[in-house]
Amino acid sequence: MEAWAWTAWRPLRLADPVPARTLREQLDGGQAFRWNVDDAGVWTGVFGTTVAGLRSGPAGLEWRGVVGVASTEAALQTYLDAPGAQAQLVNKRILQIRQMVAQLATSLGEPLGGGQHALPTWAQLAAATDGQLKACALGYRAAFLRGTARRLQARPRWADEFQALSTADLLTELQSLPGVGPKVAACVALFGFGRLECFPVDTWVVQALAAAYGFRGWAPVRLEEFGRAHFGPAAGLAQQYLFAAARAGALLSPYAPTDVAVKPRPKSRGRARR
DNA sequence: GTCCAGGATTCAG
DNA sequence: CTGAATCATGGA
Numbered sequence: 001m002e003a004w005a006w007t008a009w010r011p012l013r014l015a016d017p018v019p020a021r022t023l024r025e026q027l028d029g030g031q032a033f034r035w036n037v038d039d040a041g042v043w044t045g046v047f048g049t050t051v052a053g054l055r056s057g058p059a060g061l062e063w064r065g066v067v068g069v070a071s072t073e074a075a076l077q078t079y080l081d082a083p084g085a086q087a088q089l090v091n092k093r094i095l096q097i098r099q100m101v102a103q104l105a106t107s108l109g110e111p112l113g114g115g116q117h118a119l120p121t122w123a124q125l126a127a128a129t130d131g132q133l134k135a136c137a138l139g140y141r142a143a144f145l146r147g148t149a150r151r152l153q154a155r156p157r158w159a160d161e162f163q164a165l166s167t168a169d170l171l172t173e174l175q176s177l178p179g180v181g182p183k184v185a186a187c188v189a190l191f192g193f194g195r196l197e198c199f200p201v202d203t204w205v206v207q208a209l210a211a212a213y214g215f216r217g218w219a220p221v222r223l224e225e226f227g228r229a230h231f232g233p234a235a236g237l238a239q240q241y242l243f244a245a246a247r248a249g250a251l252l253s254p255y256a257p258t259d260v261a262v263k264p265r266p267k268s269r270g271r272a273r274r
Numbered sequence: 275g276t277c278c279a280g281g282a283t284t285c286a287g
Numbered sequence: 288c289t290g291a292a293t294c295a296t297g298g299a
Contacts, residue, residue, distance in 0.1 A: 030280080093279045096297065139295030144282080181282045202280040219289080243280070 004113040005067045006053060012063040012073065015081045020056035026080065027054070031191060033098045034105070034119075046105070050075040051116045066113060091247070096137075103136040125149035144179025151177055167195045182221065190236040199227030199235040208246035 018026070020041070027035035027043050035045035043054040052072050053064040065072030101119070108120035108128055120128070126149040133142040152158050162170055167189060174185035186200035199205075201220040209215045209223050218226075231238040 091279085093298095096279075099297085134295095137296060139297090140282090140293090141295080143294095179282060183281060187280085200280080204280055247280085 002113065003067075006064045007067055007072075009053075009055070009062040009064050010073070011059060012054070012061045012076060012080075014061065014077060018056070018061050018080060023054065023056050023061065030094050033094070033101045046112065046116050046118065047079055048075065049110070049112060049118045050079075051112050051114060052076055100136055100138055100141075104138075107132055107136060122149045122153040126153045141179060147178030148180065163193055167197060170195065171198070182224070186224070190239075196234050196236045197228060197232070199224050199231065199239050201227065202243070204243050204246040205239060208242040211246070212242070 023043070024037075026032065027045060028037070032045070032047070034047065035043050037043050041055055045052060045054075050069070050072055051066050052075070054076070055062050063073060063076050104125075105117040105119050108124050109117035110120075110124075111117055125145060128146070128149075130142075133146065136142075138145060155161070162173060165173060170189050170193060171182075171185045174180050174188055175182065180188070183200050183202050186198045189195040190198040190200060201224045205227075206218075206220060206223060209218070209226070213226075215223060215226070227239060228235050
């Protein structure tokens with residue numbers, strides 16, 4: 001077993017300063033799922049094959065990495081300076097996502113030392129057994145994940161090829177993957193490919209737009225068109241604020257009566273299944 | 275036990 | 288074409 005140790009803490013220079021509160025939002029706000037904070041305020045996380053620690057002290061942001069790994073600081077700078085990291089709130093659903101991601105890494109990902117693991121590659125996911133995937137509590141998503149993994153591991157250059165596409169073609173290509181619909185495709189294009197003009201519409205954004213603009217009963221696809229037209233090249237950033245505001249309950253207006261959040265109960269009329 | 279998740283797919287109308 | 292039921296799992 002090889003030696004594994006943290007480096008000393010060193011200041012981290014970023015293009016934009018990151019206060020402690022912003023750091024928390026970036027690392028635990030619903031976009032990243034692999035950071036944990038201890039009682040002393042030290043964040044430990046994994047992204048790509050980088051294992052890093054972060055803390056916010058009086059002298060500003062400090063980092064530490066694994067002894068012998070030279071790329072950690074540059075990786076952190078790229079990671080934390082990436083556009084699009086905005087405030088969000090933790091809910092129980094996000095806790096479940098964290099759990100699924102952690103188990104996938106532990107079960108299938110490459111060990112990085114110190115008990116940390118990279119996320120599994122698409123090839124590793126494609127080769128996983130049913131039992132391994134089932135143990136990660138993915139539910140019905142297991143089959144989707146495997147299907148997408150098999151498609152992508154057979155196409156090693158997929159990321160570069162996708163990046164070369166127009167945003168419209170990128171969304172179409174993403175949605176051809178199993179389990180990837182309009183919302184997830186928009187998220188991947190926005191967060192993964194930096195297409196800031198994408199406007200993911202989920203249940204929270206539906207509520208936010210109903211409350212803020214009075215768009216009651218609009219179909220998601222129509223709200224997406226509105227978002228892109230109204231907010232323009234940075235619609236994705238606007239979406240993040242809308243989402244955070246909706247979740248925080250900050251969007252109250254005459255257009256948002258209490259019944260907005262009430263969903264009709266699904267009626268299960270006798271089994272018509274054959 | 276019931277309800278619900280930042281949804282996607284399938285099926286009925 | 289649009290809207291509802293269904294999908295598997297865990298936590299509140």
